[in-house]
Amino acid sequence: MKTSIYLTVIVLLLFSCKNDKNNTGDSAYLGGEIINPTNPFVVILKSDYVLDTVALDNHNRFLYEIKGLQSGFYTFKHGSEIQMVFLEPNDSIMFRLNTLDFDESLVYTGDGAKKNNYFIDEFLQNETEEKKIFQLCQLDPKEFEKQITLIKEAKNKRLKTFINKNHTSHLFGNIAQANINYNYYSSKEIYPLINYQYEKRDILSLLPNDYYNYRKDIDYNQEAYKDYLSYNSFLRTNFNNLTLEKHLGHSQDKYFNGNSICYNLDRLKIIDSLVSNPSIKNDLLYYFTMTFLTKNKIIENNGALTNLFLSTSTDSKNNEIITNLSKAINNLKPGGQLPDIKIVDFENSEITFSSLINKPTAIYFWSHDFYQHFKESHYKVSELKKKYPEVNFIAVNIDIDNLNSWSNTLKKNRFSLTNEYHFKTPEESMHTLAIYPMTKVILIDKDNIIVNSNSNMFASNFEEQLLGIINK
Template identity: 25%
Template sequence: MKRLIIALVALSIFACKQEPKVDYAVITGKIENSKAKKAIVKNAEFNAEIAINEDGTFADTLRIPENGFYTMSIGREFTPIHLGFNDILNISLDANKFDETINYTGEGAIENNYLAAKTLSNVKATANEAELYSLGEDDFKSKISEIKTANETLLNGLTNADETFISSEKQNLVYDNYALLNKYEQGHAYFTKQKDFKVSENFIPTELKDMVFDDSKAYKSSSSYKDIAFSKVLTGVFENLGDDISSVTTDDLKDVSDIKIPALKNDVIDYLSSFLVSPSNENMESVYNFFINHSTNEDTKEKLTKTFEKNKNLIKGKPSPQFVNYENHKGGELSLTDLKGKYVYVDVWATWCGPCIREIPSLKEVEKKFHSENIEFVSTSIDQAKDHSKWVSMVKDKDLGGVQLMADNDWSSKFVKDYGIQGIPRFILIDPNGNIVSADAPRPSDPKLVELLEKELKMQP
C-alpha cells in the first residue's frame, strides 16, 4: 500500500510538471481605413509587433510577462489595453475615428471596453486645452474632479470584471487626477501668458507633493504615474545640471543613481543620453560609462554604444573630419585644408531650413564683431543638387557673408556623415591646426558663442 501511495504521488508530481503554463493572450481583430502594417503592444518590460494584413485583419498569440496594462499602437494612434493570461480578445476599429470606434469582444472585453470608454471621455473633456488650463485654480479642480467622478461611475458599473483590474484602476484614477494637477501651473502660465505664474501653496495635495516614486507596478499600470515620475525625476536632474551641459560630470547625475524603479531609470537614461553622450560634453566618455552601468535595457545600451562610438572621435582636440573641393559661391572650390592656420566656424544649413535662416542676422553680427580676427566663417549648404539655383539666389539676395559653400552630396556628404549630423542648423568650431574645438558649437544667437570665440582667440574682454 505504501509503495502504491508513493507511486501515485510521483505520478501526480510528474503530471503537474507536464501541465503547460498559460503565459499568453490571443489577440485578433480588424482595422478599417488604415495603411499601417503592424500593431505594437508594449509596456515597460515587453514589446511585441503584430503584423496587419492587407485587408486590415490581424491575429497573434502574445507571450506576455504578466496580467496587466499595456499600450497598443497602430500608426500614430495608441490606446491603453489590459491583457491577461488566457484572454482571447477581438478588436475592431476604424482608423479615421480611432477612439470613437474601438470595440472589444471575447475574454477580456469587459476591462478593455471600459478603458476605451474612459479614454474617449478623457479626450473629450480635455480637448480644449486653452479653455481647460485657463480656468482659475478652484474651477480647474472642480473640472478635473468631474472627470474623475465620471470615470469612477464607469468603473463601478462594470460587472464580472477582474477584481485585480478594478483595484488597480481605482488607484490609476487617482494618478490621472494628480497628473492633471501637476500640469496645471505650466499650462496656466502658457495659455494665460503669465510667464511667472505659480500655483497657490495648497493647490497641490500633500500626497502628490510627498509622493515617493518606488512603485514599479504603478509605473507599468498607469501612464499618469509614469508621466509624473518622469517629470519629477527630470526636474531634479536638471536642477543639478544647470544651464551649461558642456561639462556635465557623473556627480551631476547622482539623482539618476537613486531612482528606485528600474524602468524609470532606463527611460531617464534613454532621454538624457540623447544629448549628454555628445561631443559637446567634454566628459562624454565617463557619462557614457555611467549610463551603461546603470541601465538594464539592452536596446538602450546598444543605442548608447553606437552613439558613443560615433562621437568619440569628435571630442575637443581630435583631428576634424575634412570637406574637400566644395563649390564656392564666389567661384572655384574650397577644402578645409585651404583654411589651415585659421579658426573655422562652420555653419551647416540649407535654404529650406527655417531655424537656419533665423540665425542669419545673428551670424552677420558675429562675423562683424570678429572680422579682423584669425577666424573664417564658413556656411556649408546641404541643399540637394536640384536646388542649386535656389542656393545661389539666396546667398545673393540675403547678402550672406563669410565663405559660402555647397556640400558635394547634401546629407550624404562625407563631412556631414563623419560629424554625425542628423539635424540642422549645426555649428562646428575648428582650430588653426585642423583639430576640433567643438563639434556642436553654440549658435550665433547664443551669447556663449562670443564667449567661446573670445576665449579661443585670446581676445581681451
C-alpha cells in the same frame, strides 16, 4: 461596404472562438485595419517583450490571438506610431486607424472595446488639457490647486458613471483611477517648473505646506504601472521638480537653468537614490541622459553626464547607445569637418557629402516613420530655398529600406528629387551623425566646416543661423 463586411465576419469569428468549449478564458484576440500603412506589419508587445510581428494582408488587415493572456496593457506598434490596448480574458478587440492621423482616428470595436475607447478618450482629453494646465500654472498656488482639483473631480465622476454602466473589472477601475491620480500629481509637479510669474525659489516658498502630501504614498518602483504613460509622465516631472528643489539648495546661479550640467547631474543622482526597480531606473536614466546630450550646446559637459549615466545604468544596450552617441556628438564639434559619409541618389549612384558641398549647406533628415515631419520639413525647405538661394539644402532619407520606397514617397507627394538622397549604410551613418531627434539639421559652411551640428529648421532663430553661415 467591403470593410463593413470584413469586420462583421471577423467579429462573428471571434465570438465563435469565445464560445468554443475548448476556450479556457486565458486568451484574447486583437485585429484591425491600417489605412496608409508605413510598412507591411504590426508588432505586438507586452511590456518590452515582443510577442510577435504580424504581417498585414493584401487589404492592410491583421488578426492575432494572444494565448496565455496576462490581463493588462499590451502594445501594438506600426512604424513610429505606438498605442496601448487593455486586454482581459475573452476580449476580442478590433480597430481601424489612419497613420496620417493616428490617435485621433483610432476607434475600437468588439468585446472589450468600450474600456479601450474610454482610455483613448481620456488620453486625447489629457492632450487637450495640457495647454490649459500650462495657462493655469500662471495663477497663484491656491487658485491653481483649486482649478486642477475641479478637473480631477470631473474625471472621477465620469469614471464612476462608466464603471456603474459597464460593470468593469477591479483591474480596469484601479488602472483608470491611477491614470486620473497620476495626471493630477503631474500637474502639481509641473507647476513650479513652468510658472513664470515668480523666480523658482520664490514659487517654492509660496506653496501650501500640504501641497506635496501625496508624495509620501508614491511608489517609485511600481512594476505594475511601469508601462503606463501617466505613471511615466509623473515620474519624469516629479524628478525634474525634486531636482529643482535640491539644485536651488546649492546653486549660486541667479536664474534657474534646466540645461546646466549641475542640474542634470543632480537629477541622475536622485533617480539612482530613489529608484531600485532596474527597468524603471534604467528607462529614466536613459531618457534624461539622451535628452541632455541631444540638446546640450556645451559639448565639453557631455563627458561628465555620460560617465555618471554609465556608472548607474545596468542596461547594456542603453549604455552602448549613449556611449556611441556621446562619441559621435564629440566628433561633430563646430569647427571640425563633416564625416564624409556615402549616400546614393534616386538612380542609386553613390556619392559623398563632400562632393556636394561647395557653398553654405543645410543637411536635414526624414523617415517614413515620422511622416508628418517628412512633409512639414519639405514644405519648410521650399520656403527657405526662395528666401536663401545662397544656401544648399540637402535632404537625406534614413530608412533601412529599398531605393524605390523613399523615391516613390517623394514622387507621390510631388516633391522634387533634386538634392534628395539616401544613406548607403543607414544604421552606421545614423550613429556617426548622431541623428536624434529627427528634427536635427546640420549646418556646414562653404569649406565643409561644421557650424552647428544640432540645429532645427523650426526653431525661431534658424534663419538667423542661415544668415550666419552665408556671411561666414
